[in-house]
Amino acid sequence: MKNRILFGFALLGALLMTSCASDDTADINITDNSDNSVTNNNTTGGSGGTGGQTIFLSGTYTTDLTLDANNTYKINGSLIMASGTTLTIPPCMTIEALAGGADVYVAISQGARIDAQGTADCPIIFTSDASAPAAGDWGGLILLGSAPINSVSGTATSTSEIASLPYGGTNASDNSGTLRYVRVQYSGGSADGQSENNGVSFYGVGNQTTVEYVQVFEGKDDGFEFFGGTVNANFISVVNAQDDSIDWTEGYTGTITNAYVKHGADHDKGIEADGFNTDIGNNSNPIYFSAPTVNNLTIIGLGSANSSEAIRLRAGTRATFNNVSLEGYAEGFDLDGNDTDSPTGAGVTSGETSVTDILFTDITLKVKNDTGVSFTDADLISGDGNGTGTDYATWGAGWTVGN
Amino acid sequence: MRQKITLTILLFFTFIIGFAQNGSIVGKVQDKETNNDPLPFVNITVKGTSKGTTSDLDGLYQIPDVAPGTYTLIFSFVGYKTQEVENVIVNAGKITNVDVIMTVNAAALDQVVITATTRKVSEAATLLEQKKSKDIVQIIGAEELARKGAGDAAAAVSKISGISRQEGSSNVYVRGLGDRYLNTTFNGLPLPSNDINKKNIELGLFATDVIENISVSKAYSSKQYGDFAAGNVNINSKDYKGKGYVEAFVGTSVNTNAIGEDFVVSEGSGFFGDYARHNQNPFAVILSHGVDPEDVSAPINVNFGISGGKSWDFENGSRLSVFGTASFENGYEYRRGEATDFTTVEKKAFEDAEEFEYSTTTTAMGTVNYKIDDKNKLKFNSLFINSSTNEVGYFGIDGQGRNRDAILNTDEGFYQMNAQFDQNQVYVNQLIGNHKSGKFELDWAAGYNFVLAKQPDRRRISIENYQFAFDNDPTTNPTFFSNVDYDNQRYFQDIDDTEFNGRINLQYEANENFKLNFGYNARSKERNFENIRYGYDIIDSDFAVTDVNNLDAVFNPSNLSLSSGQGIYAIKVINAIPTLSNTNRPGLPENTYTGNLDLFAGYADAEIKSDKWLIVPGIRFESFDQSISYDVINLGNNGNSSASAYENFILPSLNIKYALTEEQNLRLSASRTVSLPEFKETAPFVYIDVTNRIGGNPDLLGSNNPDFINVSDVSYSNVLNFDLKYEWFYGKGEIFSVSAFAKRISDPVNRVVAFDATGTQRYFRTGEEARVYGIEVEFRKNLLQNEDEETLLAAGFNTTLMHTEQDLFDVIQGTYSVNFRNDKDELQGASPIIINADVSYSPTFGSYKPTGNLVFSYFSDRIDALGSGQLGNIIEKAVPTLDFILKNKISDKFEVNFSIRNILNPDIKYVRETSGGDVLVTSTNGKGVSGYDRGRNIGLQLKYKF
Structure with a gap:
């Protein structure tokens, strides 16, 4: 019996030796030149x-x-x-x-x-x-x-x-x-x-x-x-x-x-x-x-190969867009919803959501409809090609950056 | 069998009508082991007849209505030598006295462990204890636990009527009331919780080898803490008294789901659920270790343990007994299902998700009993539990996961990995004393508990366009989803709890029919919490993930972005150390809090006995003081603050037992109790779970702000409890009982989604009151007996039928707001139907006595989370469970046990009720996936006594 117990303990010992977690956390020294945002509260400036x-x-x-x-x-x-x-x-x-x-x-x-x-x-x-x-x-x-x-x-x-x-x-x-x-x-x-x-x-x-x-x-x-x-x-x-x-x-x-x-x-x-x-x-x-109204809108992406969606309308939102310019996206509009609590598509068919005068430049798919309600691009968009967007060069001059 | 029933009915009539010409046998049973103390619960049968009884707490027994003649009496009790007393002559109209002294059966000792005062291990004994108890209490002893194959305390209590367990977790509901309405004690002293979100410790941490018995009090008595609404679960620890034994077991089992899988675990933890990096700075840990889970070999569960005890008798009459047990068990589980977050729209959906879980429990307990003399006893008990779970979840493994807030593709390819390790260490130390002197008896106990609950280094990875990982096109690859810096993160959380507690009770027995109890309880508890999180800010959002199974190649220090535009990722922290950057630097904890709870109470009760009545009126005065001070993020200038509440309560209770006959009782219980808020419910900081945000609400402590709507100056719930029970102990180990109960809870607290911009779940007093009504029926019957009156086939059944409802305000406007569309709903967690049933068959083949058990439990659909506003309720779907356990005693020393658990293997499901029908979702109370089955566990265990 004693032998058996000893054997048991030996087995247990072996298990313990091989199965315990090890702390092999090493000392890692990083030489960091990126840390230039350290603040010094005493500087005036x-x-x-x-x-x-x-x-x-x-x-x-x-x-x-x-x-x-x-x-x-x-x-x-x-x-x-x-x-x-x-x-x-x-x-x-x-x-x-x-x-x-x-x-x-x-x-x-x-x-x-x-x-x-x-x-x-x-x-x-x-x-x-x-x-x-x-x-x-x-x-x-x-x-x-x-x-x-x-x-x-x-x-x-x-x-x-x-x-x-x-x-x-x-x-x-x-x-x-x-x-x-x-x-x-x-x-x-x-x-x-x-x-x-x-x-x-x-x-x-x-x-x-x-x-x-x-x-x-x-x-x-x-x-x-x-x-x-x-x-x-x-x-x-x-x-x-x-x-x-x-x-x-x-x-x-x-x-x-x-x-x-x-x-x-x-x-x-x-x-x-x-x-x-x-x-x-x-x-x-x-x-x-x-249900906002958006007048004179310009959105510029990184090109249809790089940017996915310009405008995404979800969860039943309505929106009235007038004079829009979209440039450089795979999708112009992506509408998501369902026919119960999120009736995004119903807004299009009822006319509460509309786009009047728009210019698509480098847009692969103008409208993606995931609303569960069928409508045509024409139900949403009128005046395709007529949009000019906003005149940012004029009103943005002087006070904005990164243009 | 029919004959037996007929006989029982006949006997019953006989008993009622009564035959004056019969005689009776009376006597006293004493225990040689305890210097001839009275020995209760000894089974006494009259050989060759169906007559029998059990000795009472004073060792006394009486067998009435015995026809004149000469009989043999059999005295038996688990762990003791069965004694036969022959030639007992009964004369008409006379009383025959037979006293016996029982001695320990050395051979049998090692199967059953005996406690010092009352022996509550056998089923018959626990039923007797129930029969005699002052209050409405249900007890399940070690023998029944073993027979029904309950592996731990959580499984054990779920065999009791009115109690159900939440599948996939160890949450226990008593009559539909969950964690916040329950208390857990160990040897009558409070136990700390191991989980920040819970008030009660996970009962699953208590392996059966440390349990003597578990009792669930569903009616309040003044000895209990006033924060009582549904019940108190008390676990009594195992003791030993006898000549000494050593027992060891080893077992193995497999899970049918896990066995075929290439199992993975979160890196860093060991086979025994240990973790060696707790003392390292988290920042050093994340620099030094990667994120990928690691493979483990064959997922075969093992369990092994050893226990033993010994007693020493000293010449002066004192005795020292020691008992120790240590055991380990682990388990592998594999779940495959869906993981969906659906509110009124689909927010995130993984139709194919899998989770690997490796869990361990290591338990060690030591008990020293010192009986100084017949009147003075001391006991020291020390318990240690290490429990761990290691979970790895892969979500969206088919490449078809969807996230409506994804950046690159909202239709497919969203994928997440979550790998986490949780370790809980619980230390419980108790010193318990009992002293008798004349008419006085003094009970006291003092405890010190310590809990460490740690979640070190949870890793979470988010990936978009995962479908590109399968297309064998090296030009298209998945990329990291990095909308916020913490979409790819490492998280560390630490909690420690320290508690001192004590109780003292002085009993004065004026005479046999009148006892008085005076007592005092105290507990003082402190909790400290802190967490920290580091995020991987991906520098180039187009970075291609070429091998999703080797993210260590990405997240290692050589790819750290140390100068602008270089590297792949930077490490971010929310709370920077002052004067240090929050980038690539260690940080300060995000949230910390310290909670303090102090409860002090004095009480008095009386036990007034008459022939048929036992009336126990009681009253308790309790003071409650709770405070929490916190320093948390994202609360603006209110983030570093504190909150507190102080109340005094007067809590009356009344328990009445009326003995209809020797075997039948009628009980009534009525009481006023309270339900108190917890710190997590009142501390207004937000805990971010995988799919949920949960925060507290200071309004629970009351407010008299005139602008608030449906928020009043109330800091606790008043609870009125009423129970009525009929019980009939109609045979040895047999019971039939029916009870009706009603509760009214004022200002009930529910967790619902608050109206804030992020949909955080918060706690509200959601209505004026909640009402619970129900009926419980319990039935246990021996169906077949052999010629020695040993039960061969027995069946038990209990069911609870409940109706619950709570009022809901239409609008709540306070610090936080919410509204409800319905003015009433069921209570969260309450199943209208709960059923437990079991059948056991124990044939005898000479010395070979196997016992087969089939154990069934069921709860019907219930509300898991109450919906608010437009959100529907989340429903936990009904789950039936069926286990088969075969205990095979080959010889006195050797047992081979076999089990199949979860035979029905039902799907575990949560659904959200929506206007478009039910949608399968995951729940905070469940696992990471939903709509999965747990697989069957097939196990084998060898047990040997030395």
């Missing part, structure tokens, strides 16, 4: 400093914050304007954000306003403080309002992807302030393992808000994203966004006039549009879908 001081901005402001053109400002955390306050930024100011930090962004809460009015000669610039800035260095601009969203019903609000702030309501003519001649650069930093900031996010923003002459340059995620709301945006430009350049969802019903999208090496769609938030469903009563 940037443009706009005229002998003033460098002021770090973060935290929740419950009173108005007016930036002084004589100072230099650096965002080093979440700068959140609470309801009832206004953030005023003078023209010509460049505001740098701490590169590489999580939770570095500017959020204008429901009931708060931003007053950022640059000029064509002297735009306001939000950018990274890195010496060699890169997309995703910091978060971005977030505006939240109380205009309708279809992800909730009645007076309920939803909470934002970044910062968990409330948005949405019943006030279509809500006013979150003014963005004019503003450039947002190197935004789109990760907020958690799944969420990234956009360049400018509009959460339930109302149509008394003024948004014109705004560019998002080198963003890691989407350029402009509209989560419901009624805000109108004029003269907007997205260059080198790595995800979708313009994105809408949750029942967005505003008008975008004069939009220019140009893709860089890494990119997703020119426009990716949902009728409602597919994570939580369409909870409006009566049910409605996103």
